[in-house]
Amino acid sequence: MKQITFYLDFVSPYSWLAFQRLPQVMQGLSHSVDYRPVLLAGLLKAHGQLGPAEIAPKRAWTYRHVLWMAQELGVGLELPASHPFNPLPLLRLALACAAPQQPGQVSRAVCETIFRHVWQGGEEAADPARTEVLAQRLQPRHDPAGPEVKAQLQANGAQALAQGVFGVPAFCAQDRMFWGLDALPMLRACLQGDAWFDGPQWHAVDALPVGVRRKD
Numbered sequence: 001m002k003q004i005t006f007y008l009d010f011v012s013p014y015s016w017l018a019f020q021r022l023p024q025v026m027q028g029l030s031h032s033v034d035y036r037p038v039l040l041a042g043l044l045k046a047h048g049q050l051g052p053a054e055i056a057p058k059r060a061w062t063y064r065h066v067l068w069m070a071q072e073l074g075v076g077l078e079l080p081a082s083h084p085f086n087p088l089p090l091l092r093l094a095l096a097c098a099a100p101q102q103p104g105q106v107s108r109a110v111c112e113t114i115f116r117h118v119w120q121g122g123e124e125a126a127d128p129a130r131t132e133v134l135a136q137r138l139q140p141r142h143d144p145a146g147p148e149v150k151a152q153l154q155a156n157g158a159q160a161l162a163q164g165v166f167g168v169p170a171f172c173a174q175d176r177m178f179w180g181l182d183a184l185p186m187l188r189a190c191l192q193g194d195a196w197f198d199g200p201q202w203h204a205v206d207a208l209p210v211g212v213r214r215k216d
Helices: 013-025 040-047 056-073 088-096 108-119 128-138 147-162 181-191 201-207
Strands: 002-008 031-037 170-173 176-179
Touching: 002 013, 002 181, 013 056, 013 108, 013 181, 031 088, 031 108, 031 147, 040 147, 088 108, 088 128, 088 147, 108 128, 170 181, 176 181
Parallel strands: 002 031
Antiparallel strands: 002 170, 170 176
16 A cells, blocks of 8 residues: 655645646545644745745735635635635644644545535635634634644644654655645656656756855
8 A cells, every 4th residue: 555645734725726636636545544734834934935835926816826726626616715724723623623643644535624614605714713713613623722732733743854844735655745736746746656757867956066056
């Protein structure tokens, strides 16, 4: 059985689309998925990046693109009343639902419930009253605001960074990292044993010289 670690943040519409698309792309392939919530803002900060929503033209384009992609994929997606929003309460709530024997991992059912809270209905995703209703529905095993849950979210982020993750959605499998919704076919090819992955090109790009660096 092939093992996939799926790093996601509920603030990311591409994470929602990839979450919905992954089972279809992997159909017929024996696999298991380890769903791990991470704070996208933490990944961006570690790599010195701005998020798509922090660049005005890119923000507008991102929303247009994900709405079109949702239509193409047949996935229900409505933009929340405001975006971006602070996803920390939702990430911690998800991790608070994790089984004791699998810290840091969240079930697909919990992920889907929280994703739908954000990306269906067009309401405020971070509204405290709605988040409280969501928590009552999920019945977390741990206190979402407790130190153990906060530490686990940080640990998930550290693990993601150690595996070369710089954004979400990201998928790690067979000591390789795949980023983005459009990388899903590439991930499947790798897990199926595509010969390309045994060739030199995967690692060769690491040694490609930098021709010029932008000055501040």
